[in-house]
Each structure stands twice: as C-alpha cells, then as structure tokens.
Amino acid sequence: MADHDFGGIRIRHLFKIFGPNASSYIEAVQNGLTKAELNRKYGHVLGLRDINIEMPSGAIQVIMGLSGSGKSTLIRHINRLIDPTAGEVLVDGIDVVKMDETELRTFRRHQTAMVFQKFALLPHRNVLDNTLFGLEVQGVERSKAVDVAMRWLERVGLKGFEEKYPNQLSGGMQQRVGLARALSNDAPVLLMDEAYSALDPLIRTDMQTVLLDIQKEIRKTIVFITHDLDEALRLGDRIAILRDGEVIQQGTSQDIVLRPADEYVANFVKEVNRGRVVQVEAIMQPWQAGAIPGRTTIVAGSTVEEAVRNLASAPDGDVTVVSASGQPVGIVTFRQLASAMVNNQDAEDHRSRPLAAVL
Ligand SMILES: Nc1ncnc2c1ncn2[C@@H]1O[C@H](COP(=O)(O)OP(=O)(O)O)[C@@H](O)[C@H]1O
Ligand SMILES: [Mg+2]
Incomplete structure (x- = not known):
C-alpha cells in the first residue's frame, strides 16, 4: 500500500x-x-x-x-x-x-x-x-x-x-x-x-x-x-x-x-427489519435540561432493536439515550421503539412532536 x-x-x-x-x-x-x-x-x-x-x-x-x-x-x-x-x-x-x-x-x-x-x-x-x-x-x-x-x-x-x-x-x-x-x-x-x-x-x-x-x-x-x-x-x-x-x-x-x-x-x-437499521437518534426526543435520566440507558448509534432488547425486562419504561461520554442526549419510549420497528412514518412523526406529548 x-x-x-x-x-x-x-x-x-x-x-x-x-x-x-x-x-x-x-x-x-x-x-x-x-x-x-x-x-x-x-x-x-x-x-x-x-x-x-x-x-x-x-x-x-x-x-x-x-x-x-x-x-x-x-x-x-x-x-x-x-x-x-x-x-x-x-x-x-x-x-x-x-x-x-x-x-x-x-x-x-x-x-x-x-x-x-x-x-x-x-x-x-x-x-x-x-x-x-x-x-x-x-x-x-x-x-x-x-x-x-x-x-x-x-x-x-x-x-x-x-x-x-x-x-x-x-x-x-x-x-x-x-x-x-x-x-x-x-x-x-x-x-x-x-x-x-x-x-x-x-x-x-x-x-x-x-x-x-x-x-x-x-x-x-x-x-x-x-x-x-x-x-x-x-x-x-x-x-x-x-x-x-x-x-x-x-x-x-x-x-x-x-x-x-x-x-x-x-x-x-x-x-x-427496520429495527436492525434505524438508530435510536432517529426517533428519540432531544434531551431537555432538568429531566431525570431513567434507569435504562443506551449509547447513541445503537439500533432500535438493541434498545428494545435492553427494555425487554421493563417494557413500560423509557430509554435514555446517552453519548459516548455518558451525557444524556435524548429519550425514547418503548412504544416509540416498537412502532419504529414496523412503521416507516413513525420515525419522522415522533421527532417533530413535543416531548410532553409522548411522556
Ligand atoms: N458487453 C455488453 N454489450 C452490450 N450490452 C451489455 C454488455 N454488458 C452489459 N450490457 C448491458 O448493460 C446492462 C447492465 O448489465 P450488468 O452491468 O451486467 O447488470 P447487473 O450486473 O446489474 O446485472 C444490461 O442491460 C446488459 O444487457
Ligand atoms: Mg452482475
């Protein structure tokens, strides 16, 4: 070379x-x-x-x-x-x-x-x-x-x-x-x-x-x-x-x-299988100052499928998306994750919805 x-x-x-x-x-x-x-x-x-x-x-x-x-x-x-x-x-x-x-x-x-x-x-x-x-x-x-x-x-x-x-x-x-x-x-x-x-x-x-x-x-x-x-x-x-x-x-x-x-x-x-391709950032709500990180976290860049696997034991909870250095950057609910695996439109819809509407 x-x-x-x-x-x-x-x-x-x-x-x-x-x-x-x-x-x-x-x-x-x-x-x-x-x-x-x-x-x-x-x-x-x-x-x-x-x-x-x-x-x-x-x-x-x-x-x-x-x-x-x-x-x-x-x-x-x-x-x-x-x-x-x-x-x-x-x-x-x-x-x-x-x-x-x-x-x-x-x-x-x-x-x-x-x-x-x-x-x-x-x-x-x-x-x-x-x-x-x-x-x-x-x-x-x-x-x-x-x-x-x-x-x-x-x-x-x-x-x-x-x-x-x-x-x-x-x-x-x-x-x-x-x-x-x-x-x-x-x-x-x-x-x-x-x-x-x-x-x-x-x-x-x-x-x-x-x-x-x-x-x-x-x-x-x-x-x-x-x-x-x-x-x-x-x-x-x-x-x-x-x-x-x-x-x-x-x-x-x-x-x-x-x-x-x-x-x-x-x-x-x-x-x-969208879950294997779509990354959590595409469907998450951006993190808001003052919010409290949940117990389940996943690193940005992970796929929806990986996030769902993390949440499998607590399907009512949210996943906090964190940066490589551990800072929270966003949040996704189990329902958002589940729908992102089957429905193409949802990814775009959730992003534009205010955080309050999905919590
Ligand atoms: N040597 C050639 N002479 C004439 N047409 C060709 C030749 N090689 C490829 N083609 C035509 O170019 C197009 C693309 O072929 P190709 O690159 O082999 O497609 P793919 O690999 O995607 O199946 C086709 O319409 C094919 O018939
Ligand atoms: Mg060919």
Missing part, C-alpha cells in the same frame, strides 16, 4: 454505452437521450448514465440493484476491465481511465483484488497454491507468499485445508479461499461482484460475518455488489442503488430505509 492515507474511490460523470459507435452517441445521451431511445433508434445499449459516487477510504460501499441495472458494468470500471464512454474513475486520486497499459497492469496487481461469485479457483491447484496465486504473479518469493497465504487461510477459517483441492470443498469453503486469495494481495481496494449470491442463506450470513470481522482490522476500501437488501444493509457503510444504469439513491442504510427515494427503492425496503 502507498505510504499515505488511501484516498478512496471517486466516480465522476461516468457514462457507458455498449455498441460499435458508442462515442457518436455520447453527446446525445449526455443531453438526455433515454436508454430506450438509444436502443430503439441506434441499436446501442446504455449501460451507465452519469454515475457520481464517492466511496470513502476504509469503508464498505455497497452497490445494489436488480439484475441488469448495471452493477457489474460499474464495478468493472474500477479496475478498467471496461473502458468508459465518458467520465473519470479516480482511485486514490489517480484517474484509472488515463492509465497506459503498464500503469494499468501495476495498478491491477497491487491496488485491487477481486472476489467473484463463481469463486474462479484453479482446479489443479490446492487451496494453498490458489491462495498465493496473486503473490506468485507479483513475483513474491515463495516462502514469504506461503506465510502470507497461511495467515489469511487461518483468518478465514481454513486452517488444515491447505492441501485440499477446490472440488473437495463446499461452495462456502471455496468462497473462503477466494476471499483469502484476495486478502493475500494486500491491495487497498477489494472488489466483490455478487461474491456471496450463489451461497445458501446460512453460509452467506457466515461469510458476511467473516468479512465484517476482518474489515475491522484491515479497513480496506471494499466495493460490494449485491441484489439482496438484507446483505446490503448488513455490510454497507454506504449504499448506492442502481436502476437502468442510473443511481437512484445513495446514502447510509438508515437514509435508505427511512427515506426511500422512490417506489423502486420503497419496494426493496418494504420487507426489511
């Missing part, structure tokens, strides 16, 4: 048109020609339209959308497996689009690692040799590569499986190898395109936990693609939602659950 703080990924005014004369139509598309018109009149496919996303360094950026919405097209621009028709892809401040072949090769090897849905393991190599493959390509000395690979295999729970071959492993274990291989590269950017979508639900949840645990230590800039909202909400520090090649909404989990931008997003959000 570079010897300065990694600058994250900034995507600016990115457009992708698929077809032999893409550049002839870019101006028309920039001036508003729709995806449908471009296709009908000119037989070209609009992959992405004016994408602007700032992906902060050291965080997980989720890209979510239905099949065909442009997720893979977008992530492949980050290591330039796809060339844009227009726009910039700045990784740590450097525009990937402007790199020449040599720069691009170095960039791909050292700055990015990918985890694929289909694992992409080499069948004739054992787990260890699959894991250190990237290091081998980089020309890292064998004994050092083995050390690094063994460390990551242990970290993803595969200690003892080094000599196995991919076909001797379950899907979940193969994906652990894929993750260990990507982490062994020690690139600051980790690109994961539907990496967990082929896994059974329980295994998938396990793998999410593995990733979140490891991320606490490694603080990579991770771009994680999924079409599953639960996965997006669990993993994403920030989420961008794509439809037909356009960003419909971006923000935190809570932004998206509390304020879906349109019907498309609302449909995604409908079934979600």
Whole structure:
C-alpha cells in the first residue's frame, strides 16, 4: 500500500454505452437521450448514465440493484476491465481511465483484488497454491507468499485445508479461499461482484460475518455488489442503488430505509427489519435540561432493536439515550421503539412532536 492515507474511490460523470459507435452517441445521451431511445433508434445499449459516487477510504460501499441495472458494468470500471464512454474513475486520486497499459497492469496487481461469485479457483491447484496465486504473479518469493497465504487461510477459517483441492470443498469453503486469495494481495481496494449470491442463506450470513470481522482490522476500501437488501444493509457503510444504469439513491442504510427515494427503492425496503437499521437518534426526543435520566440507558448509534432488547425486562419504561461520554442526549419510549420497528412514518412523526406529548 502507498505510504499515505488511501484516498478512496471517486466516480465522476461516468457514462457507458455498449455498441460499435458508442462515442457518436455520447453527446446525445449526455443531453438526455433515454436508454430506450438509444436502443430503439441506434441499436446501442446504455449501460451507465452519469454515475457520481464517492466511496470513502476504509469503508464498505455497497452497490445494489436488480439484475441488469448495471452493477457489474460499474464495478468493472474500477479496475478498467471496461473502458468508459465518458467520465473519470479516480482511485486514490489517480484517474484509472488515463492509465497506459503498464500503469494499468501495476495498478491491477497491487491496488485491487477481486472476489467473484463463481469463486474462479484453479482446479489443479490446492487451496494453498490458489491462495498465493496473486503473490506468485507479483513475483513474491515463495516462502514469504506461503506465510502470507497461511495467515489469511487461518483468518478465514481454513486452517488444515491447505492441501485440499477446490472440488473437495463446499461452495462456502471455496468462497473462503477466494476471499483469502484476495486478502493475500494486500491491495487497498477489494472488489466483490455478487461474491456471496450463489451461497445458501446460512453460509452467506457466515461469510458476511467473516468479512465484517476482518474489515475491522484491515479497513480496506471494499466495493460490494449485491441484489439482496438484507446483505446490503448488513455490510454497507454506504449504499448506492442502481436502476437502468442510473443511481437512484445513495446514502447510509438508515437514509435508505427511512427515506426511500422512490417506489423502486420503497419496494426493496418494504420487507426489511427496520429495527436492525434505524438508530435510536432517529426517533428519540432531544434531551431537555432538568429531566431525570431513567434507569435504562443506551449509547447513541445503537439500533432500535438493541434498545428494545435492553427494555425487554421493563417494557413500560423509557430509554435514555446517552453519548459516548455518558451525557444524556435524548429519550425514547418503548412504544416509540416498537412502532419504529414496523412503521416507516413513525420515525419522522415522533421527532417533530413535543416531548410532553409522548411522556
Ligand atoms: N458487453 C455488453 N454489450 C452490450 N450490452 C451489455 C454488455 N454488458 C452489459 N450490457 C448491458 O448493460 C446492462 C447492465 O448489465 P450488468 O452491468 O451486467 O447488470 P447487473 O450486473 O446489474 O446485472 C444490461 O442491460 C446488459 O444487457
Ligand atoms: Mg452482475
């Protein structure tokens, strides 16, 4: 990694048109020609339209959308497996689009690692040799590569499986190898395109936990693609939602659950367990001078679900929300918490109601 703080990924005014004369139509598309018109009149496919996303360094950026919405097209621009028709892809401040072949090769090897849905393991190599493959390509000395690979295999729970071959492993274990291989590269950017979508639900949840645990230590800039909202909400520090090649909404989990931008997003959000996403500050009444803190307290930043769990033994009481330093900053009732878990509107309503009305 570079010897300065990694600058994250900034995507600016990115457009992708698929077809032999893409550049002839870019101006028309920039001036508003729709995806449908471009296709009908000119037989070209609009992959992405004016994408602007700032992906902060050291965080997980989720890209979510239905099949065909442009997720893979977008992530492949980050290591330039796809060339844009227009726009910039700045990784740590450097525009990937402007790199020449040599720069691009170095960039791909050292700055990015990918985890694929289909694992992409080499069948004739054992787990260890699959894991250190990237290091081998980089020309890292064998004994050092083995050390690094063994460390990551242990970290993803595969200690003892080094000599196995991919076909001797379950899907979940193969994906652990894929993750260990990507982490062994020690690139600051980790690109994961539907990496967990082929896994059974329980295994998938396990793998999410593995990733979140490891991320606490490694603080990579991770771009994680999924079409599953639960996965997006669990993993994403920030989420961008794509439809037909356009960003419909971006923000935190809570932004998206509390304020879906349109019907498309609302449909995604409908079934979600809000209690796991909404934080107590979104529904609390601000603290008023002179009020007496209750016995049950919870730290700001906790979810509604966590607050309800704290109150389970005293469901008639209130929860005092406190700052990290222990100062009371607000108060929520059990009823508010309960309704926040089921009803989207309540979050906004309670906030604007005077404290007296809810006590
Ligand atoms: N090489 C290509 N040529 C033409 N159209 C493409 C190509 N790659 C993707 N597309 C189109 O771009 C759109 C987005 O595809 P993709 O990025 O694969 O979506 P997702 O990953 O969200 O399922 C789709 O309409 C798809 O058909
Ligand atoms: Mg895809």
